[in-house]
Amino acid sequence: MLALWRAVDPSTARSILVVCAADGIVGFAFGAISIGAGLPLWLPTLLSVVVFAGASQFLLVGVIASGGSLLAAVAAGLLVNARLLPLGLAVGDAVGRGWWRTLLGSHLLTDESAAFALIQPRGEHRRAAFWLCGVALFLCWNLGVVAGAAVGTTIPDTDALGLDAAFPAIILALVLPILRSIRVGRAVAVGVVVALVTSPFLPAGVPVLLALLGVLAGLPPRRSPATVIAPTATTDGTTGVTGTTESETAR
Amino acid sequence: MSAVTIGLLVAAGALAVGTLALRLVGVLLRARITPSDRVQELLDTGVAVLFCALIATATLVEAQEFVGWARPAGVAVGGLLAWRKAPFVVVVIAAAAVAAVLRLVGIP
Structure with missing residues (x-):
């Protein structure tokens, strides 16, 4: 000790x-x-x-x-x-x-x-x-x-x-x-919304697990050497242009 | 031993065994895998999401209902102080004190 x-x-x-x-x-x-x-x-x-x-x-x-x-x-x-x-x-x-x-x-x-x-x-x-x-x-x-x-x-x-x-x-x-990273922030935002929206209907503990769906919103863009800037369909349904800067801020 | 005692013992035992199993499965899985950078990043994101969802629900919800304003106000003040790099003990005491004072003046 x-x-x-x-x-x-x-x-x-x-x-x-x-x-x-x-x-x-x-x-x-x-x-x-x-x-x-x-x-x-x-x-x-x-x-x-x-x-x-x-x-x-x-x-x-x-x-x-x-x-x-x-x-x-x-x-x-x-x-x-x-x-x-x-x-x-x-x-x-x-x-x-x-x-x-x-x-x-x-x-x-x-x-x-x-x-x-x-x-x-x-x-x-x-x-x-x-x-x-x-x-x-x-x-x-x-x-x-x-x-x-x-x-x-x-x-x-x-x-x-x-x-x-x-x-x-x-x-x-x-x-x-x-x-600190934008990508983690996006995953967290989606996760928190999922947890809070489901809280009134589900037993305690389950909303927190469902929040893990938010991880999908924070998936890093697949890095392909051919395209520096590639349009990526994010899981929340929007289409965004994701460059390399985001993955660099992750650390 | 009465039936009530046996029932309570079995319930305590079941919760203990089940909880240890949940903990062990996670830890043992982790010992089996050597995550790639990409998977490690996902795990880190996952745990951040899990903690934030836990903070949000523990701050706002109890027994599937809104808890009232005192607790979220306390957590908000604590969070603000943590963001401004206040010492940890100040964050914790401020969060509790804000909630306590609000309840003292009648805000639940």
Whole structure:
């Protein structure tokens, strides 16, 4: 842990601590809300250790507490977690090799650890940032949940603290540097529209997956040496003239 | 053990196993392939799209409905500060504080 701490640059390490503090408080609320809903003390603690995915834990407890079926609760949780598969595909190189590293590292894959890995250059720095964030978050999240479940009766109002605005702001601040290219911007714009338009009709988790259709709008033009400027039909139906400048700005 | 306890245990176990499977499939796939530059670019774009869609839905939608103005206002202020290169801790606290203050004055 100390070695990881040293391998990560101080500003990233400080940012990871901030995220851990915010998520620890949310974990505290999760523990308290679960007990407040009449669920046994062991359930929020067990969930936080073996599932370790906040949004799906809240969903599971919410569905059970409101009298929904267990099957529906698990299905809702899995749908919300489906995005972890493409996230693993994108930053899986940060996990490292060997079976125990793969198993443990996969379990530590969250939005936050993936985002911290993503903004690091490939190699040692990326691995260190991923593992430091994963391990630290696992500790803080679980400590928070245990404390919240133990206190139980006083449920902190995370909305009154504005903590629900902290999570999107955290991810936004982390991914902002990778949104520089026009092509990525176009893919993101299409993806966000798809997700928001489908959100009122589909269960949580699915709109975010559908947003990946936006990638089609950001496909790089096929480079052919014969034509420097080639008209390309983009996926949103418009026909644009795409030159070489766009692909150069991608890095 | 009561039936309720067994049901909760099975539900927790199913969510845990399913979630780990989702994580493992992505990570293992990544270990099997050595993406070309073009595929790597697609993966990078994909993860940017995924995160932005997550930000958008987490900011605006809860239980398939609009969440109200306090949260999006907080996220917007946080985003603006991040864009102006403010320290990370300032971004996070400002986002939470704006949402909290708006709710304090009665904007949900």
